[in-house]
Amino acid sequence: MSDLKTITETLLTGDGEKVAELTQAALDAGVSAKDILDQALIAGMDIVGARMESGEMFIPEVLMSAQAMGGAVEILKPLLSEEDSAGVGKVVLGTVKGDLHDIGKNLVSMMLESAGFEVINMGVDVDPDAFIKAIKDNDADILALSALLTTTMPMMAQTIKSVEESGLRDKIKILVGGAPVNQSYADEIGADGYAPDAGSASKLAKSLMA
Amino acid sequence: MFTVIGERINTTLKKVQAAVADRDDAYIKDDVKKQTEAGATYIDVNAGARIGHEEADMRWLLKVVQEATDLPLCLDSPDPAILEMAYGMVDKTPMVNSISLEKERFDAMIPFLKGKECKIIALCMDDSGMPKSFEDIVARAKSIVQELENIGMKREDIFIDPLIQPMSVDSQNGMMVMKAVKTIMTEIEGVHTTGGLSNISYGLPQRKIINRNFLVMMMAHGFDAAIMDPLDKDIMAVLRTSEMLKGEDNFCMNYLKAVRAGNIKA
Numbered sequence: 001m002s003d004l005k006t007i008t009e010t011l012l013t014g015d016g017e018k019v020a021e022l023t024q025a026a027l028d029a030g031v032s033a034k035d036i037l038d039q040a041l042i043a044g045m046d047i048v049g050a051r052m053e054s055g056e057m058f059i060p061e062v063l064m065s066a067q068a069m070g071g072a073v074e075i076l077k078p079l080l081s082e083e084d085s086a087g088v089g090k091v092v093l094g095t096v097k098g099d100l101h102d103i104g105k106n107l108v109s110m111m112l113e114s115a116g117f118e119v120i121n122m123g124v125d126v127d128p129d130a131f132i133k134a135i136k137d138n139d140a141d142i143l144a145l146s147a148l149l150t151t152t153m154p155m156m157a158q159t160i161k162s163v164e165e166s167g168l169r170d171k172i173k174i175l176v177g178g179a180p181v182n183q184s185y186a187d188e189i190g191a192d193g194y195a196p197d198a199g200s201a202s203k204l205a206k207s208l209m210a
Numbered sequence: 211m212f213t214v215i216g217e218r219i220n221t222t223l224k225k226v227q228a229a230v231a232d233r234d235d236a237y238i239k240d241d242v243k244k245q246t247e248a249g250a251t252y253i254d255v256n257a258g259a260r261i262g263h264e265e266a267d268m269r270w271l272l273k274v275v276q277e278a279t280d281l282p283l284c285l286d287s288p289d290p291a292i293l294e295m296a297y298g299m300v301d302k303t304p305m306v307n308s309i310s311l312e313k314e315r316f317d318a319m320i321p322f323l324k325g326k327e328c329k330i331i332a333l334c335m336d337d338s339g340m341p342k343s344f345e346d347i348v349a350r351a352k353s354i355v356q357e358l359e360n361i362g363m364k365r366e367d368i369f370i371d372p373l374i375q376p377m378s379v380d381s382q383n384g385m386m387v388m389k390a391v392k393t394i395m396t397e398i399e400g401v402h403t404t405g406g407l408s409n410i411s412y413g414l415p416q417r418k419i420i421n422r423n424f425l426v427m428m429m430a431h432g433f434d435a436a437i438m439d440p441l442d443k444d445i446m447a448v449l450r451t452s453e454m455l456k457g458e459d460n461f462c463m464n465y466l467k468a469v470r471a472g473n474i475k476a
Binding site for chain 2: 055058059060063098100101102103106107124125150151153154180
């Protein structure tokens with residue numbers, strides 16, 4: 001147990017080399033890959049997300065921790081069964097049509113992956129139909145939409161409307177975010193949730209899966 | 211002279227949006243007067259946030275803003291129809307914010323710009339998204355300048371926005387844009403460079419310190435215009451001082467004037 005705690009603590013410092021070393025050592029000591037993933041790495045990234053949300057940790061630190069986790073996951077991957085790596089849920093994510101901003105969306109994608117989600121990152125300027133196809137193809141649980149411009153915010157509403165028309169609305173939770181977006185806009189367009197930053201986005205996604 | 215495009219009359223800002231919704235002209239006029247006194251060169255006017263109201267809001271703002279200042283305006287809208295209306299309402303040659311290489315936007319803006327006298331902000335954005343390298347920024351700048359010159363625009367009326375990206379997501383983002391500005395200013399002689407300075411500090415604490423230091427470094431690379439808050443005294447002090455240090459302030463007169471006005475203080 002203390003091995004796992006040390007991995008988590010090291011993950012918080014962002015020291016990737018050390019996290020990889022400790023992960024290997026834990027495996028060698030007989031700890032299961034699944035336990036390391038869930039109880040050390042994902043648990044650690046939950047703390048990172050919370051600290052990001054509260055303003056104690058900043059984006060570069062979050063990136064370092066996520067990178068450290070990525071390195072450790074590479075070591076664990078061959079040892080995880082399909083079931084183990086199935087994750088907590090599937091998210092289709094992208095920036096809406098007409099909008100080319102990708103920084104915020106990529107941060108959210110990274111935090112969701114670190115929280116154990118499988119993320120289908122559709123990129124920027126994504127047509128509503130492309131979102132719908134991805135939801136169907138991947139049997140996704142969550143759709144996460146980003147818009148960074150007041151001029152592209154209405155495209156979020158339109159995308160949600162298209163999802164409704166496709167008959168998928170009851171099967172999927174929709175999250176929205178981006179600089180001009182707020183809770184009241186999210187409510188107005190019928191989204192299931194709004195998150196102001198990547199840390200709260202992963203927390204919110206988890207709560208929607210519960 | 212450095213061009214300060216005052217960014218405060220923007221309906222995405224809560225107080226401005228409320229003032230526009232209430233048609234509170236006193237609030238807008240007071241803000242515009244303050245920006246003018248603080249050394250703005252252009253007043254940016256963005257009426258886009260109240261969806262469905264842009265035309266009426268823009269009309270009202272242009273009237274009110276011009277009653278408060280003699281400065282030229284920066285007309286900030288992606289909609290050529292709004293810009294056409296706004297262009298007809300301004301007293302002085304305006305700046306237009308903005309055109310980019312994104313096909314839809316580009317094709318919509320070119321007919322508006324053709325034959326008009328105005329300054330134009332040209333974003334180094336194309337359909338593939340944000341630029342990913344210094345070469346990428348420079349290539350996009352050259353191509354958009356070429357396109358604008360083809361329709362008869364003057365090079366000195368073009369303000370290239372290289373798109374400043376945050377340090378927090380890539381620690382080379384600062385150098386990427388500084389190198390690009392330097393190359394653009396030397397290889398496309400006569401063009402200007404501008405941009406949203408504060409993007410650099412997104413995701414980091416104590417942003418104003420970063421913004422100020424970045425402005426100095428950008429100016430050293432030739433950056434000669436910015437979309438910024440002229441009421442931020444500290445950054446304006448840094449700007450005037452940098453101009454003086456760059457040799458663009460004869461006998462340091464503007465610097466001294468700003469010191470005597472109490473605007474620069476060690």
